[in-house]
Amino acid sequence: MATPPVNQWKTLDKDLKRIGLLEEATQFVARPLVAPGLALAFIVLAGLAAGILMGAQAGHLIVVAAAVIGAYMALNIGANDVANNMGPAVGANALTLGGALVIAAVFETAGALVAGGDVVKTVSTGILAPEAVPDAAHFIWAMMAALLAAALWLHLATWLGAPVSTTHSIVGGVVGAGIVAAGFGSVKWEAIGAIAASWVISPILGGVVAAAFLAFIKAQIIYVEDKIAAARRWVPVLIGIMAGTFAAYLAIKGLKKIVEIGLGEAVLIGLATGFLSWALSVPMVRRQSEGMENRKKSLKKLFALPLVVSAALLSFAHGANDVANAVGPLAAIVHAVEFGSLSDNVTIPLWVMVVGALGISVGLSLFGPRLIRLVGSEITKLNPMRAFCVALSAAITVIVASWLGLPVSSTHIAVGAIFGVGFYREWHAERRARRLGLQKGKPVPPEERSRRLLVRRSHMLTVAAAWVITVPASAALSALLYMLMNMLA
Template identity: 40%
Template sequence: MTRPDRDFRTLDKDLGRITVAESALFHAVRPILRLGAGILLAVSLIFLTLGVTGQQPGLVAIGGGFIVAGWLGLSIGANDIANSLGPAVGAGAIAVGPGLVLVGLAEIAGATLAGQAVTHRLAEGIVDIAVLSGAGGQIVMLAALIAAAGWITVATAANLPVSTSHSIVGAIAGAGLAAAGAQAMSWGGIAAMALAWMLTPLAAAALAGALLALLRIKVAEAPDRGAAARAWLPPMIGAMVGLFVAFIVTLLPVLSLRLPAALLPGAVAGLATAALMRRRVGRILAEASGDRLGMKRLLRQPLLFAAVMMAFAHGAGDAGNVAGPLLVILTPAHQAPLPVPLLLLAVAGTFMALGGLLFGRQLVGVIGEGITRLNPARAFCITLATAMIVLIASSRGLPVSSTHVAVGGVFGVGFVREMLDRRAERKRADLPVEERRRRQLIRRSHVVTITAAWVVTVPVTALLSGLCCLAMLRLAGI
C-alpha cells in the first residue's frame, strides 16, 4: 500500500540531513572551537609583543600564519568529513575507522594533485600582492587567516552553516582593500567567484536530479527491476569511475597527459568496473528473494567510490583556503605567478585529513545513520553530483562551498522526485492549510538560513580582516 503523504515528507527529510549535520557539528567539533579560541588569543599576544618590542614582522607572520592555517585546516577537515563519508558509512559499505583513513588519504591526494588552481586564485586572483612590499603582503594574508578563523569559530559555536571558502575570500578582499586600496583589487576575479557560488548549487541540482531520474525511471520503476539493474547500473558506475580515472591521469606530473590521451586508461578502468559491477548485480539478484531488490545493497560500493571522489574534490577545492595565504606569507619577494610547491599542498591536505581523523568520527556516525534512514540512491546522486561539480570548479580555480553545492543537490533530487510522482499521477493526501504552510516553511527556512550565511559571511570577514590588517600594519610600522 502506497503511503499517500510521502511526497510531502521526502524533500523535508532530505533537507533535515543538513539540519542534523549542523546540530551534530557543534557537539562533535567543540574541542576545535576551544583550540581555535586559544590559538587566536596566542596570535594576538604575539602581535602585541611585536608592537612593544619592534621585532621583525616577517618572522612573526610566518609563525602566526602556520599556527592559524593549521587550525583552519583541522577545522575544515572536521566540519566537512561527513559530507564525504556519511552516505557510505550509512549504507554499510565501510566502517567509520577505515573510512576516515580512506577519505583522509583522498583529501591529501586531491590537495596535492589538484589544489594548485584554487591556491593560485586565492594567492593572486583577489588582490594584487605585488603592490605590497615584503612583510606587507604577509600581514595581509595573516590578517585574512585570523579573520576567517575567528568568524568560523564564532559561527560554528552559533550553529551557523558558514563556508570556509566564502570566509577566506571575503577576508583576503577586506585585508587587501585596507592595505592597498581599491586599485589593487581584482574585481573581475571576485565577480567570477561570486558567480560560481550562485551557479554551482544550481548545476549540482540539475546533475543530481538527472541521475535520480535515470535510476528511478530505468531501474526502480522498470517492470523487471533485476534485468534493468543488470542493464543500467554497470555502465553507469563504469562511466563514473572511468571519467574520474581519466581526470586523475591528467593531473599526474609523471605522465603529463592531456584529456584525449587520458581517456584510454579511463576507458579501461571504466570497462573493468562495469564488468565487476555486472558480476556483483548478478550475485545480488541470485541471492534476492522474489522481486525484493534493495538499492542499498546494490549501491554500497558505488557509494564508497563516490565518497572517495567527494573527498578528493574537497581536498582539491579547500586546500587552497590554507595553502593560498601561506604561499604569500612564505614568499615575501612576490613574483607573478607564484610557484606552488607540492609540499605546501600536501601539508594543507594533511591538516584537513587530521581534522577528520581526530574529530570526525562522531559526526560521521550521526550523519551516516540519518542518510541511511532516507535513501541510499538519493545519497549516491547527491554525493556524486557534488563531487563532480566541486572538481570542475576547482579545476578552474574557483573556490566553492561543498556544503552549499550539496544543498543544491538535495533540492534537485527532491524536486525531480516530486515531478516524477506528479507524472505518475500518484494520489496525495489532502492536508490542512496549517500543515501545508508548516512544511513549506521548513523548506524556506533552509534556503533563508544558507543564503543569509552566504550573504553575511563575505562582508563580515572583510570587515574583520580589514580592521585586523590595519592594526597589524600599524604595530609593524609599515
C-alpha cells in the same frame, strides 16, 4: 576481634559514592575539552615545526605565527567542508561515522599531498595582485589577516551548523585585507565576479544533475516489474559513468605535477576508465544480485559499495583543491619572508603542504561528526541510491564547470545536490499521491500535502544565508584584522 559497627560501613559507602559521583562529574566536564585540547596541541606543533625549519633567519617569528594560523584554518576546513563528501554515505548507512572519518582522513591527506600544489599557487597570488601592494611587509600582513579572518568565519559557521564554502571564505579574506592594504585596484575583480556567479550556478547545477540521475534510477530500476534484471543492466552503467567522471577529474587535478593534461586528454582517460569499470562491474553486480528478492530494499545493497568508493574519491579531490585555502596564503608569506620580495610564482615547501593536509584530517576527526550528520540526514532522508546520485552529481558538475570555465564550489554543489534530490522526491511523491487520489476519487487535501514535505526548509534558509554572507563577512573581518595588525606592528 570485634566487628565494626554497622554505621561505620554506611559512612564508608557514602564517602565512596561521593567520590564516584565526583569522578563522573569530572569526566562529564572534561569530555568537551578533549577535542579543543588536541586541536590546540596540533596548532602548537605546527608552530614549533615552522620555527625549527625556518631556524634563526630573519622573519622566522612571522612564519611561525602564520603557520599557527594556517594550522587553525586547516582544522576548520576539516570540521566544516569535508562533511559534504562523507555526509551522504553516512546518512545512507553505507558507512559508519568512524569508517567515514578514517577514509576521509586518508584520502584528504593523499589528495592534498599528491595534487594540491597548483591550486595553492592560484589562491596565494590569483586574487590579490602582488605588484599592487606597497611592499612585502604589507603583503604579509594582508595574507595573515585573510587567513585568520577566514578561519574565524569557518569556526563560527561550523558552530552554527552551516556548511559553507572555504574557498569563498579565504577569497573574502584576501579581498578585505587587499582593499585596505592597497585600494580597490589591487583586487582582481573579474575573479570575484565569477565567484559571486557561482553562488547561484553551483547549487542549481548540482541539484539538477542529482535530481536527473535519481529520476533515471526511479524510472529504469525502482519502478519496473523485474527490479533485479534492471539493476543488472543499469548499475554497471552508472558505476562506469562514476568511474569515468572521477578518472577525468583526477587526471586534470592529480597528474599536473607529472605531465600536463588538457581537457581532451582527460576526457579520453575518463572514457577508457569508464568502459573498463563497466566491463568489470557487470559480473560483479550479477554475482552480488544472485538470490536477491525482487524489491526496493535489495537494490540498496548494490549501490552501497559504489557509494563508498565515490565518497573516498570525492575526499581525494577535495584535499587536492581545498588544501589551498589553508596554505595558499601561508605559502605566500613564507616566500615573501625568505626572498624579501613578492612573486606570482610561489614555491610551496613540503612542510607547508603537510600542515594543511594533516590539519584537514585532524579537524575532520575532532569536529566533523556534527556537520556530517547534518548533511547526511537532517536536510532530507538519504539512502544509498540517493546518496550515489549526490556523489555522482558533484563529480560531473565540477567536470562540466571546468569545461565551461565556470568557477564552482564543491560545497555548494554537494549541498545543492542533496536539496535537489529532496525536492525531486517531494515532487515525485506528490505526483504519485495525486494520481492515486484521482484513481480512488479522493483528491489529496492541502494539509496532507504540506505534511509530506521531505526537505527541511529551516536548513535551506540557514545554509543559503550563510553562503551569501560568507564573502562579505570574511572580507570585513579581514579588513579589521589587517588594521589591527598594522597598528600593533
